[in-house]
Amino acid sequence: MRPVLPGDAIAAACALLALGPHKRPGAMLAMLHRADAADRYRLALGRLHPRWGNGSLGSVAMSLPRKTEPLHDDPDFLDCLLTVYAALKARHTRFSQRHS
Numbered sequence: 001m002r003p004v005l006p007g008d009a010i011a012a013a014c015a016l017l018a019l020g021p022h023k024r025p026g027a028m029l030a031m032l033h034r035a036d037a038a039d040r041y042r043l044a045l046g047r048l049h050p051r052w053g054n055g056s057l058g059s060v061a062m063s064l065p066r067k068t069e070p071l072h073d074d075p076d077f078l079d080c081l082l083t084v085y086a087a088l089k090a091r092h093t094r095f096s097q098r099h100s
């Protein structure tokens with residue numbers, strides 16, 4: 001997966017916002033897996049993945065139904081951002097442990 005920029009996290013949170021709260025953690029993991037797969041595809045074939053784009057989290061999120069970005073004090077949106085950041089932190093921790 002490509003490095004995560006602030007816009008990627010916002011796009012992912014907007015995609016999660018379109019789902020019920022109980023579906024969000026699994027959907028976030030699926031977005032991470034798709035971003036990884038799209039990045040591997042891009043590196044191997046030298047072109048964008050046809051569904052998931054360039055290997056960024058934002059590209060995957062933009063391929064999904066999503067809600068318009070609300071104000072950043074919206075509690076439901078904050079929950080979605082927390083889900084995104086928790087998944088990114090867990091992914092980073094797992095990656096660091098494998099490569100130390």
